[in-house]
Amino acid sequence: MSDPDENLPAQHLNSAVPSGPTRREFIGQVAVAGIGFGIGSNLHAEDYFQKTRAAAPGETTVHLEINGAQKTLRLDPRVTLLDTLREKLALTGTKKGCDHGQCGACTVLVNGRRVNSCLTLTVACQNAKVTTVEGLAQGDALHPVQAAFLKHDAFQCGYCTSGQICSAVGLLSEGHAQSDAEIRELMSGNICRCGAYQNILAAIKEARVAV
Amino acid sequence: MEAFAYREVQANRSAIEALATEPQARFLAGGTNLVDLMKMGIERPKTLVNINSLPLQSITVLPNGVLRIGALVRNSDLAYDERIRASYPVLSEALLSGASPQLRNMATVGGNLMQRTRCPYFYDVAFACNKRNNGSGCSALEGFNRGNAILGGSDHCISTHPSDMCVALAALDAIVQVEGPKGERSIRIQDFHLLPEDHPQKETDLGPAELITAVDLPNLPFAAKSHYVKVRDRASYEFALTSAAVALDIMDGTVRAARIALGGVGTKPWRSTVAEQLLMGKPASEAQYKTAANVALQDAQPRKYNSFKVELAKRTLIRALLTVGGMV
Ligand SMILES: Cc1cc2nc3c(=O)[nH]c(=O)nc-3n(C[C@H](O)[C@H](O)[C@H](O)COP(=O)(O)OP(=O)(O)OC[C@H]3O[C@@H](n4cnc5c(N)ncnc54)[C@H](O)[C@@H]3O)c2cc1C
Ligand code: FES
């Protein structure tokens, strides 16, 4: 922005542009990095999660089925499904892009529907069935969407890919996308910084035949 | 995010009671707006009351032909409902133009009605904002106000209401059904959202412990010919700069009735009854549509960066009218 006004907010457009970390989040990240240096590399995701969170006025027990496995978790109600997957269950296939519903990197399937796990509170998922990118393959056989993404080279850096794949699985089961334009529109909740859209479209068209 | 106590409720009464008795409690529906604002430190509820198990999940036709949409019906399910697509296409189109498929799978009708502005100064706690902190001032008045409202603003606030769904509901004259400590009542959509005036923090007519239970769509046969046009900075997954929801009843080239509402330009979903009246009994022609668009925007008060919205809103409305009238 070359706007001369000083009165510019961080998020200056009415737009879905990811905002940067707040000061508090930044300090939090630095503090965590500091701990990491102090006690070496054997700080597992689960320990990290337990040790760094603030005391809350009441943890809640949540039962979930994640990729077919039953889980019972004790959680601070503030924790999002995204952070539960990544930090508590070490399912790091699901990515955190913006943490505000603006990019789609965190897309997972909850009870078969694609949702943004960054805006989903885990406590609100009592008894839900969650499928992440780790749960799509049947043993060694890739899900048709995964296979099509590989075949069509539907990524560059890969950061958005697990979200794209879960979103495409949701899209195909919804069954509303017929034309190329419809596929593009109904995949618009997944932003690819590398611009692999052309190949993502090709992959989804191929997978649609297989699914 | 600040700590909060968490509760789940199974009955409307318990939801209302929880909000009436617990200080600073909020309902959690899809969470797509509330959780976001809690992460930003803008909403700081002490208690979250999860209402997702309440029996407000269905779309039913009442004996008088009114279509009743439960407050927890998801935006995607509403948009793809066959009755909505056939009888109120403007609503389906408005919903599908909003947010993303993932967000629409989460977002509810009640939450969409209650979603808060996307004014960048509301989102950035470093700036003054009367909506967030009444009395602190409005940074948008002299600030970067490209996205802000040109209709219905005051010296205290010029933020737009961001919803697409609500623009369609305004055109359809929807009724919001609510239930509270004192019982049930109905609120016309025009009266549901308030102008900012000197109370930008009070955005709706909903009382502190009232629950939205449903939205009713009155019978409006000519709404089968209706349409939503949305203009934005990119093709999808973006809020409106301008939008128009339109329904027309045309017989032998004459407009018998019209419904017109605008989005992206008003501090609330902007029904324009003056433009509707102007069209009544007139030829269904581009010239008339232009006159109606001029009338709809006659009170516009643009600011430094958003004056483009006046012309853009007119063209958006004309395009919507021409489309419904079968002229494009
Ligand atoms: C990246 C992004 C892009 C978006 N783009 C668009 C767009 O282009 N167009 C658009 O229209 N919208 C857009 N949205 C907004 C989206 O439509 C809203 O966030 C959504 O509709 C809110 O519904 P919800 O059920 O998730 O509400 P929640 O977040 O659960 O709740 C929102 C508010 O409503 C209250 N509430 C919820 N249900 C009730 C009830 N039954 N009774 C009383 N109060 C209730 C809650 O207490 C809360 O205060 C976007 C959102 C995001 C994150
Ligand atoms: S992390 Fe970007 S949408 Fe969830």
Ligand code: FES
């Ligand atoms: S492949 Fe890099 S962001 Fe999509």
